[in-house]
Amino acid sequence: xxxxxxxxxxxxxxxxxxxxxxxxxxxxxxxxxxxxxxxxxxxxxxxxxxxxxxxxxxxxxxxxxxxxxxxxxxxxxxxxxxxxxxxxxxxxxxxxxxxxxxxxxxxxxxxxxxxxxxxxxxxxxxxxxxxxxxxxxxxxxxxxxxxxxxxxxxxxxxxxxxxxxxxxxxxxxxxxxxxxxxxxxxxxxxxxxxxxxxxxxxxxxxxxxxxxxxxxxxxxxxxxxxxxxxxxxxxxxxxxxxxxxxxxxxxxxxxxxxxxxxxxxxxxxxxxxxxxxxxxxxxxxxxxxxxxxxxxxxxxxxxxxxxxxxxxxxxxxxxxxxxxxxxxxxxxxxxxxxxxxxxxxxxxxxxxxxxxxxxxxxxxxxxxxxxxxxxxx
Numbered sequence: 001x002x003x004x005x006x007x008x009x010x011x012x013x014x015x016x017x018x019x020x021x022x023x024x025x026x027x028x029x030x031x032x033x034x035x036x037x038x039x040x041x042x043x044x045x046x047x048x049x050x051x052x053x054x055x056x057x058x059x060x061x062x063x064x065x066x067x068x069x070x071x072x073x074x075x076x077x078x079x080x081x082x083x084x085x086x087x088x089x090x091x092x093x094x095x096x097x098x099x100x101x102x103x104x105x106x107x108x109x110x111x112x113x114x115x116x117x118x119x120x121x122x123x124x125x126x127x128x129x130x131x132x133x134x135x136x137x138x139x140x141x142x143x144x145x146x147x148x149x150x151x152x153x154x155x156x157x158x159x160x161x162x163x164x165x166x167x168x169x170x171x172x173x174x175x176x177x178x179x180x181x182x183x184x185x186x187x188x189x190x191x192x193x194x195x196x197x198x199x200x201x202x203x204x205x206x207x208x209x210x211x212x213x214x215x216x217x218x219x220x221x222x223x224x225x226x227x228x229x230x231x232x233x234x235x236x237x238x239x240x241x242x243x244x245x246x247x248x249x250x251x252x253x254x255x256x257x258x259x260x261x262x263x264x265x266x267x268x269x270x271x272x273x274x275x276x277x278x279x280x281x282x283x284x285x286x287x288x289x290x291x292x293x294x295x296x297x298x299x300x301x302x303x304x305x306x307x308x309x310x311x312x313x314x315x316x317x318x319x320x321x322x323x324x325x326x327x328x329x330x331x332x333x334x335x336x337x338x339x340x341x342x343x344x345x346x347x348x349x350x351x352x353x354x355x356x357x358x359x360x361x362x363x364x365x366x367x368x369x370x371x372x373x374x375x376x377x
Contacts, residue, residue, distance in 0.1 A: 002031045007091040009040040013286040014121035018091040019043050024361045026050045053079050069095035076103035080114050088116035093124040097141035115146035115375040122283030125159050139163040147371045151284040152305030174284045175360035176352055181266045181293035190271040199229040199335045202272040204287045207237025215278040215324050217243055221250045222328035231256045269294035280321050282306050293352040297344035299331055315348040
C-alpha cells in the first residue's frame, strides 16, 4: 500500500505512535509518506520506503495567525496526486481530520477518491475537542472520516459521550516496539544516580496540569521518609517550575533530578525501579507501556485508559486521582523487597508483550484494507 500519514511531529504521544506506526509499515514493505510541518523527532533514520513532505507556507501580513490547516490540505492534495497514495491516515482530530476532508473534496473534483482514517488520541477529544470553538468541526470531521479509531475503550466512550457520532469507531490500542525498548543493564549509569541500597523512581510527562506532576513530588516526599530513594523527573512544560519550587520547600532537592526533555528514555527506564503516572486524564498511557517494556512496574491514577493497561498487584497499582498517601503506600509495597520488585518487573514486561507492534500493526493493516475495499465498492 501507498500510505500518507499526517501527525504532529513533536514529543506528544500521538506523534510518537504515528511515527512508529509508519516505520513499522515501511519495514513490512509499504510505502509511507509523512506530511507535517517538521520532520517527526522519532523519524531518526533513513528507510527507502519512507518519505517526508514538509508543509511550508508564508504568513502574509493579512493573517494574524498562519493558516496551517489550509496549507496542510493543499500539501495533502499535492502528495496524493503525485505520489499516487492509496489512503490517508491522520492522527489527532484538530486540524488534521478537517484538513483531510477538505483535501478529499478537492481531489474529488479532480476525479481522484482518497479515503482517510482518523485516529483520536486523547486531548483532541477530552480537552480541545470539547471547546465550543472547535466542537462542530471535530464532530463533523469524525463523522466524515472513512474510518475512525481510538487508542483505548475509555477514549471511545468519551468520544461517544461528547459528540453526536454516527460513524463506527474501532479501538486499536497503542503499541510498543520491543526491539527498541529493551531492558539493558547499565550498572555504571545507575551508580551515577543512586547508591546500591536506593530505589530509583521516574516520572515522564510534558508537565501540563493534567499530568499532576506535583503529586509525584508529594508522594516521593512521603516515601523518602521511610525508604532511601531517588526521583528522576523527565520532560518539560508549564508546571516544571512549580515542581522545582515544591522540592525546595520540602528540602528534597538532593534526591530529585530534573532532566528536561530526553529522547532516549529507554536508557532512563533501564536504571529505574518504578514509574509514577498520577495523571488526571490519560487516553491510554503510552509512557507507562514504554516503562513496562523495560521491566518497570507502574504506579498510576485510575483515570482514562490506564485500567486497560495496569492490573493492581500484578504490574503495578492504581490509586484515585490526587491520593498521594495511597500512592506512597503502594510504592513502598512494590519496592520493599528485591523479591517483590523482581516479580512486579517480570509481570510488567509480560503485559508489554501483549502490546507489541507486531501484534497491533496488523490491526491497522486490516483496517486499511477494509476501508480501501469499501471505497472501491
